[in-house]
Amino acid sequence: MDEVTGNTMLTELGQRLVNGSLSDPAIQRATEATPNFAILPWVNVVKIGGQSIMDRGRSAVGPVVDEIVANLKRHKMILGTGAGTRARHVYSLAIDLGLPVGVLTVLGTAVAWQNAQMLQYLLAKHGIAFLEPEGFPSLPHYLMERGAVICQGMPPYKLWEGNPEIGRIPPQRTDTGCFLIAEVFGARKMIYVKDEDGLYTADPKKDPKATHIPRISVQELLARDFNDLVVERAVLDLMLKARNISEIQFVNGLKPGQLSAALDGEPVGTIVFNAAMKGAA
């Protein structure tokens, strides 16, 4: 198939890609020098927590929905949903039955899907659509027309989810799926709506001496190696590799106004930032 090799329409990098090994670090490094095009630079990805928001029902979800509606004309939002307590139940059951991580991922995806569908019923009268990964090419249209779309937060890895280092829980869940949406579109913001004001030195529900951390680098967060975290560890690992998303923000969805403040660029909750952003966009 040498006809492509001799094609002068290919760039110099293209010639190397066609002829070389994609695992060759020299070729990988050469791709760093290509431009970074942001696909949806004005979009905000907002993840609505499963256990932290959706499982609480109307008392928590109602105010979050009101706040989303209030922001529809001001900020464009991709709303991803978490899974929550039903995922925990189905993971427990599936682990007990000896099923692999890929199967757990398929099962967990169904729970995030249920939450996305519920959220969409609540926002339907405002013209908000629910898109599955296959529908993502239509996403810019819905964002332009209606200001927001809903998706389920799990990445579409399904049976192809890799094993975690330890244990049997799928390591890349809805925090990760939403982060990767933000990264690939070059989004303006990645905001996680949970049920706490962000990150603490310990679990504030269990330790009264826990203090709030308003801002911390991902490098420091990884170095401190907390036993528990507000976000999936996979997100922190991916932040180190990301070239578009330099920070993520955690806000308390139980406190009205925090999501709006974060969308407006205010430093509410906790911001985790990359102190060594590579190949700046």
Next chain:
Amino acid sequence: MNDGGPGAQHVVSRLMRESLMDKAVIAGTEAGVRSILPNLNVIQIGGLSIMDRGQSAVLPLLDEIVANQQEHTQVVGVGPGVRARHILSVGLDLGLPTGALATLAAKSSAQNAYIVSCLLANHGFVYLEAPFIVQLLPAMLAAARGAVFNGIPPYDLWEHPPSLGKLPPHGSDAGSYLIGEVFGARSVILLKDVDGLYTADPKTDKGAKFIPDISVSELLHMQLATLPIEPVVLDLLTRSKLVKSVRVVNGLVPGNLSRALAGDTVGTLIHV
């Protein structure tokens, strides 16, 4: 830090109210895994190494797959080859991010998988897209005589940015391995145009020695400049529960696939 606390409506389970980010909770979920399809053999046909060569390479290999059909259950993953290299080149030139490149490249391997399925259709093989692998693979293997799938995993826009550069790290070797692992397959065989691993590039170094068998940790320790398989497969192997090895075999040599399926020593076995 995500237990929902008071107010959340819980379903009772072992993980109820627990943080799935808590290290002790995560470690507490360690338990045995069942093999769903223990007789399955995952065969990966390389894109650049086999498919792009056309009939002289592809047809003898497919004949060998058919010859093994009675004896072995085979699902065939297919890689993308030179068309993916081309669209990566154009996409990079346009500034597209890794997730967009992965989505585009996956269509090239879908084409190759479809081609293979057409050539094997007469023998009852079916082409299954990712949603059908999830729902229908066991039924298809019971009813049909084998299946062909897109080797590139359906990560699409959600593909990870790599540590270096922008090329999608999960290609068809990774996707085929992951299918083997999730179903607890009997073997994962990666068919390439080289005999396996060497201590150096045999095309440029006369002193290069063949490696019939090597562990992932030894291989990582050798720090070879390039590998005939995607490096991410080595990471996946270190976290394996069921499929503890992959065999890299020269698919251009008649008989190699049959030997690998029979469990004979051929090519290079990379194991945990």
